[in-house]
Amino acid sequence: MASLDQKSPNVLLQSLCCRITGKSEAEVAHQFQYAVRVIGSNYAPTIERDEFLVSEKIKKELLKQRREGDAALFSELHRKLQTQGVLKHRWSVLYLLLSLSEDPRKPSSRVGNYGALFAQALPRDAHSTPFYCTRPQSLALSYADRNAGLSGSVGTSGISSLGVYTLNGPTPTPQALLASQSSAGATQPLGSRLAWALPVSSSPSSALAPPTSRPPLGPAVLSSRLVRPRRDGDAADEVSEAALVRDILYVFQGIDGKFIKMNAQENGYKMDSKVVLCRSLRDTSSRLAELGWLHNKVRKYTDARSLDRAFGLVGQVSRRCLVVFFTPVHLLMLTCVFPQSFCASLHQELKEYYRLLSVLHSQLQVEDEQGVTICTESSLTLRRLLVWMYDPKVRLKTLAALVDFCQGRKGGELASAVHAYGKTGDPQMRALIQHILSLVSHPILSFLYRWIYDGELEDTYHEFFVASDPNVKTDRLWHDKYSLRKSMIPSFITMDQARKVLLIGKSINFLHQVCHDRTPPGKITPASKPADTPKDAAELLSDLEGAFQEKIDSAYFDTSKYLLDVLNRNYLLLEHLQAMRRYLLLGQGDFIRHLMDLLKPELARPATTLYQHNLTGILETAVRATNAQFDNAEILKRLDVRLLEVSPGDTGWDVFSLDYHVDGPIATVFTRECMGHYLRVFNFLWRAKRMEYTLTDIWKGQMCNAKLLKTMPELSGVLHQCHILASEMVHFIHQMQYYITFEVLECSWDELWNKVQQAQDLDHIIAAHDVFLDTIISRCLLDNNSRSLLNQLRAIFDQIIEFQSAQDALYRSALEELTLRLQFEERKRQREEEGQWGVTAEQEAEERRRIQEFQDTIPKMRSQLRILTHFYQSIVQQFLVLLMTSSDESLRFLSFRLDFNEHYRFVCRSKETR
């Protein structure tokens, strides 16, 4: 009340005291104190602030005093008060007025227990069920029901209690009341009177529970002709329960009722605030209206998904899900798979819900037509609805929560979300979720089966967890084309299973496209009929560990085995692997040796003069002459010579390489990177072999010429040096070869072979092969870490070659000298035989000069050799140091072997001391 002055309560109280007692302020001090105390201690009201209740009470009071006209007047005034809306605490005021009201008929005992009398009267009426003191059996019903259901005013129940009293006397009051409030007035006074005496039967639209316990009053006949006061048109008055029930039933389906409408801001169903309704009714109907909200939520989701084409593949929605009782049929367009199946399951649930609603509606209709008394036990009240709708409410709540959780997800994610919801202890909810899950995962499983057994993937909306990249061509099919879409893996399928599934489909596709094997999948796996119905899916889901895993495993084993068989039989995978070993990794010793023998003169030439076809011809010769000829023709025809890029100053040795052609399915295992690795390793091995070859030559030369040059004692020192150096080199290379052949190649090869023999699928083979190559490369010092080692090794090799050339030069000159000397001797002898002087003085002098010249070159040779040796030894030492500090164990062992008697350390020390 904006215009009232805001005086403080104390002041107001003071003025009130003065006013009522008619005394001045000073005199009422005592009363004022009392007033303050009372008000201060009773701060909160003890009864409920229900304006409706209070107004009813007032009316009742008035009627008790037989002042029906006044009661009507009061109703009018009350309505006016409500519409004016000036007062905020109408309840307080009304209550106050009520409590201060006096019955004019009663003697005004104004002295003494005036207040006490009233104080007694009040508490009785202060309770919320004041009317039932006389009718205990009616307490079973809710007060609200009775109030709402009773046509006329609350006074009826009061009248019913009155009924005992007033049965005899004429009771014009009910009639008058009726007349004022009912549409078709009660024509029969007797009937109405009796009807009022039997409030149960008199409210036809809500047959209340307490059976008409007054048989003598014969309710049935009378009440059937009784008016059914329809409250519907009477907005200002209280609303009957029947109308409320009808409203609620509409709200259950999401349609706005007359009184209960959807409030968009608060996102809920709210009762129209103008409707006069007591609190409990309001609460009950709010609780029931929640169902409508839940229903709307679920409905919104399913409708939205049905219109949204972006969500999934063509799926079939079973027709039976779609028949809906009250709302028009939404035909779900055949758009999505997962959200579609989810919607289908939701629709099924909704259909059950609608069925229940239809039952309720039909009941209501029956009651409407036939009046109340037929089915008093099963008539519809709000309370009954509460109880009956409890289970559906729980289900709808679950569905709504599920809808919330699953917003915007599709495919495997959706299934995971639903599955996550199933982890609950409530068995009913679990059953519901299982059912939904089986429907939702049915498409997933059908995808799965198609993929496993046919290798086909039709997934326009990217819902399955296997993704296919259409840009990838056939040669990279195995590696790149198919991948796992991790987000779409449902949570009930483990990662291991998902990988296996991917592998199976990949194998089938590989067989079809790369191996050109058109065996129908039925032959590969004795497949059981894939899950066609959701029921199968449900069964499968319930036994994920067992049946599902078994299916996947059997499909996996069979398909992989078949694939490996095809590869080995038709494409000779294992043979090729062995061929790689023999040729590219120098496994076939006799062939390699022979090849080297044949190639030696060719490769000594500069690289630019080499022609490929010449070399190929030599290769052929080598093949035919050795055991290699007995190899499979398929393999031999892939063997080839490759000339590497030529840099200036290269000899043939630097550019020569063998090659092995791979194509088709074999290329999946021997990819281009693999072949590159193989060629690098070949290069390294070939070089090492060449060193060995060279040293063999050196040794041969030494052995041959040693005897010859015994006659030249001045050479012995040099020769001795040569021999020592040669043996050092031989030892070194020997150890290196041992290391390479046994520790690197043989061991890794053995491992690879074992793994390949035991491999269950192509992925295993590829992985093992990659591991093999990686090991070899790192052990052969070809990877990035060992670059320094490799450089040292190369330097050593270069030294060996230099030594060879130096030694060659030495021998040449020595042998030349030898030949000359021998010639000289020969001539001398000849001449002596002829009787001439053996040698003339000039010849001898010449000879001596020549020998002297020769002997002069010897120190040069010696120093040259010494430099060579020194250089060589220092390089080897550095190499050893690097070896000892390397991280690879076998390399460290190599260093021990190379320096087993610590010769190099000795040399080093001796050099330092020198």
Next chain:
Amino acid sequence: MASAANANLNAVRETMDVLLEISRLLNTGLDMESLSICVRLCEQGINPEALSAVIKELRRASESFKASENCTN
């Protein structure tokens, strides 16, 4: 502003009239001024139970006053 205030005032007066009428119907014995004070108190949130108890007590007190006065007179 004035019209709004006027309208407000009218509404208030009407409400008070209605309340007075109700009070008369219920025979509470409150006159306009007391009624307005009570309404103001209620609007400020006073517990009506307590208030009614107070008023009854006051009435009793005034009765006893009158009685004693009569006696003395």
